[in-house]
Amino acid sequence: MSSAPSRSSADPLDDALTAAVGAVSSRVAAIAASNPVVIIDGRSGAGKSSLARRLVAAWPGRSRVQLVALDDVYPGWGGLADGADYARDTILLPHAKGTIGVWRRWDWEVGERAEAHAVDPSLPLVVEGAGILTPASATLADVRVWVDAPDRSRKDRALRRDGDTYRPHWDLWAAQEDAHLSEHEPQALASVVVFLP
Numbered sequence: 001m002s003s004a005p006s007r008s009s010a011d012p013l014d015d016a017l018t019a020a021v022g023a024v025s026s027r028v029a030a031i032a033a034s035n036p037v038v039i040i041d042g043r044s045g046a047g048k049s050s051l052a053r054r055l056v057a058a059w060p061g062r063s064r065v066q067l068v069a070l071d072d073v074y075p076g077w078g079g080l081a082d083g084a085d086y087a088r089d090t091i092l093l094p095h096a097k098g099t100i101g102v103w104r105r106w107d108w109e110v111g112e113r114a115e116a117h118a119v120d121p122s123l124p125l126v127v128e129g130a131g132i133l134t135p136a137s138a139t140l141a142d143v144r145v146w147v148d149a150p151d152r153s154r155k156d157r158a159l160r161r162d163g164d165t166y167r168p169h170w171d172l173w174a175a176q177e178d179a180h181l182s183e184h185e186p187q188a189l190a191s192v193v194v195f196l197p
Contacts, residue, residue: 012197017047020147020194021054027143027192028124029060037095037140038126041133041186042147043177044170045158047196051147052128063124068117070129072105075113077169079106080176084131092140095121130177133186146190153197 028036038055042048049069056065068091074083087103094101101119106112119125127141138144149157159167166173180186187193 013047016194016196017050017054020047020051020192020196021058023192023194024051024055024143024145025058025060031142033142034061034063034124035095035122036124036142037092038124038143038145039092039132039137039141040126040128040145040147041130041190042145042149042194043154044130044173045154045156045161046147046149047157047194048128048130048147051145051194051196052126056126059124061124065124065126066119067126067128068103068119070127070132073103073129075106076108076111077172078176080131080173080180083129084134084137084180087127087129087132088134088137088140091119091125091127092137095119095125096140097121130173131180133189134180134184135189138189143192144190145192145194146187147194147196148187149196 024038028038040048040052052067052069056067059065068087070083070087073087074080090103091101098121100121102116103119104113104116107114133144133146155170
């Protein structure tokens with residue numbers, strides 16, 4: 001038995017995210033395109049945002065990577081499907097056509113769209129958020145990721161992150177996620193499936 005320290009960290013989530021970044025990065029590198037598109041879907045608290053941020057930081061290329069989080073797009077707590085459709089139409093479709101996409105951030109406090117953001121079709125793009133992986137969006141992405149995690153872990157992470165702001169909306173949001181899973185079967189559309197603790 002070796003007494004050498006293990007190369008893995010003491011944090012299983014960190015280890016799983018590191019492995020996931022490696023798996024997704026390998027897919028991105030294999031595409032050998034200057035402007036690949038990655039979409040990352042999963043239920044609330046699964047680890048989509050953490051994976052997306054780490055992927056962008058470790059991007060397997062020299063290009064600047066554009067990251068759009070659907071939390072900036074959803075039109076309120078009842079807007080999972082509308083936000084995903086909006087992202088497809090204003091971000092993913094223009095990028096696929098080689099035109100500049102323009103989306104407007106949702107201001108959660110005011111309850112309306114705010115400033116505009118442009119998406120450059122010549123640059124790589126990562127879009128993450130619950131509901132983004134559908135049959136219609138799958139054809140617009142080079143790498144499609146589904147992130148899964150145990151229900152308890154997800155809820156703990158989400159409520160630790162957003163606290164009392166999210167707590168009263170958990171059930172409403174979960175019902176919309178259930179509808180998305182039932183209608184679109186995103187895990188079956190994924191080219192990479194990630195399981196986080």
